[in-house]
Amino acid sequence: MQIAVPKEIKNHEYRVALTPTGARELVARGHRVTVQAGAGEGAGFPDAAYEAAGAALEADVAKVWDAAELILKVKEPQSEEVARLKAGQTLFTYLHLAAEERLTRGLMASGATCIAYETITDRQGGLPLLAPMSTVAGRMAIQAGAHSLEKAQGGSGVLLPGVPGVAPAKVAVIGGGVVGENAARMALGLGAEVTVLDKSIPRLETLDDRYQGRMKTVFSTADAIDEAVRESDLIVGAVLIPGAAAPKLITRAMLADMKPGSVLVDVAIDQGGCFETSRATTHAEPTYIVDGVVHYCVANMPGAVARTSTQALTNATMPYVIALADKGWKQALADDAHFLPGLNVHDGQVTYRAVAEAFDLESVDPARLVS
Numbered sequence: 058m059q060i061a062v063p064k065e066i067k068n069h070e071y072r073v074a075l076t077p078t079g080a081r082e083l084v085a086r087g088h089r090v091t092v093q094a095g096a097g098e099g100a101g102f103p104d105a106a107y108e109a110a111g112a113a114l115e116a117d118v119a120k121v122w123d124a125a126e127l128i129l130k131v132k133e134p135q136s137e138e139v140a141r142l143k144a145g146q147t148l149f150t151y152l153h154l155a156a157e158e159r160l161t162r163g164l165m166a167s168g169a170t171c172i173a174y175e176t177i178t179d180r181q182g183g184l185p186l187l188a189p190m191s192t193v194a195g196r197m198a199i200q201a202g203a204h205s206l207e208k209a210q211g212g213s214g215v216l217l218p219g220v221p222g223v224a225p226a227k228v229a230v231i232g233g234g235v236v237g238e239n240a241a242r243m244a245l246g247l248g249a250e251v252t253v254l255d256k257s258i259p260r261l262e263t264l265d266d267r268y269q270g271r272m273k274t275v276f277s278t279a280d281a282i283d284e285a286v287r288e289s290d291l292i293v294g295a296v297l298i299p300g301a302a303a304p305k306l307i308t309r310a311m312l313a314d315m316k317p318g319s320v321l322v323d324v325a326i327d328q329g330g331c332f333e334t335s336r337a338t339t340h341a342e343p344t345y346i347v348d349g350v351v352h353y354c355v356a357n358m359p360g361a362v363a364r365t366s367t368q369a370l371t372n373a374t375m376p377y378v379i380a381l382a383d384k385g386w387k388q389a390l391a392d393d394a395h396f397l398p399g400l401n402v403h404d405g406q407v408t409y410r411a412v413a414e415a416f417d418l419e420s421v422d423p424a425r426l427v428s
């Protein structure tokens with residue numbers, strides 16, 4: 058199969074979808090891999106390493122896309138990438154479609170087969186291709202929040218751990234999944250007072266057990282969120298309803314109850330964000346202030362630590378890439394009931410129910426397309 062790896066073009070996105078190690082593996086299986094020149098540079102993988110792995114380098118982005126049967130990316134396609142995509146091609150990348158009607162319609166119009174990393178499931182009920190980047194983003198959320206609390210960033214001037222004689226900051230994490238646990242763990246490590254809110258009792262039990270009561274676990278209700286809003290210096294938004302738009306859990310009116318200079322880090326922004334006042338920002342300009350509250354809403358947080366993130370992401374994606382390359386999308390999805398929910402768009406049709414519901418579109422059962 059002809060496989061293409063374009064250079065990512067989203068603002069300050071330095072990850073790449075395939076490492077030289079991955080390229081070598083695909084080439085050894087008889088596939089042709091074309092990497093756009095410079096695609097791996099931001100993650101520390103020079104062109105020469107891909108060449109040594111048996112991949113072809115191509116400087117002309119149009120040629121990279123045009124010849125491909127399978128396109129491997131990291132971030133959701135930007136508009137100029139959507140314009141390059143065509144029927145008969147398979148795209149494998151993060152898509153986050155429920156937050157992006159224009160992108161959804163663009164992918165439908167392309168006629169291509171679009172498989173999202175973030176809706177593939179596993180036997181344990183997890184999201185194995187979202188989890189590595191959620192781990193990174195959760196850990197980064199506290200770094201970003203701590204920095205945003207500094208006065209020069211518009212923050213309240215609170216230091217997360219406090220100092221002897223001065224109490225630590227209060228951190229609330231809404232959603233105790235992969236992002237939430239990693240954020241809470243970092244905040245605990247820095248000495249903050251940490252509360253995690255989740256709607257899943259089993260999840261709260263796991264956290265309570267794992268951290269031996271060192272973080273408070275609270276069932277997520279409107280009252281509990283009100284209290285977190287009133288008390289916290291930093292709130293991390295980390296909820297997810299897989300494939301769907303995030304619920305808005307903090308409204309604009311509620312910001313008036315927050316301490317001036319408090320910080321909201323909305324990691325769920327790639328699914329539309331879980332705070333009413335969230336809008337996606339970039340690493341170039343990560344924060345803005347609404348009603349005295351600093352908002353950090355970068356939709357590709359892991360792109361900033363591209364070396365670590367690329368290795369973590371490709372460790373997880375590689376078995377799926379190999380299945381797509383060896384068998385083609387139809388057989389690869391037919392053979393694996395957990396890979397199948399990755400299919401979001403095929404030949405003009407939406408195949409993921411939560412995405413179709415977000416935009417009042419017809420949804421086609423993906424199982425019908427592969428049987």
Ligand SMILES: NC(=O)C1=CN([C@@H]2O[C@H](COP(=O)(O)OP(=O)(O)OC[C@H]3O[C@@H](n4cnc5c(N)ncnc54)[C@H](O)[C@@H]3O)[C@@H](O)[C@H]2O)C=CC1
Pocket residue numbers: 175184187188190191192194231232233234235236237254255256257260277295296297298304306323324325326327328355356357358359
């Ligand atoms: N901004 C970025 O760069 C990145 C964003 N993300 C995003 O972070 C979000 C979270 O991802 P994961 O932690 O992997 O998901 P997850 O599925 O592991 O965890 C989500 C948690 O939210 C909980 N939840 C759902 N509704 C809730 C509510 N109303 N109140 C409290 N908790 C609720 C669920 O029970 C679950 O435990 C996703 O939108 C994901 O796409 C992930 C990586 C990078």
Ligand SMILES: CC(=O)C(=O)O
Pocket residue numbers: 132151187190191327356357358359360
């Ligand atoms: C999950 C995601 O959106 C990211 O890693 O950028």
Ligand SMILES: [Mg+2]
Pocket residue numbers: 133153327356357
């Ligand atoms: Mg995004």
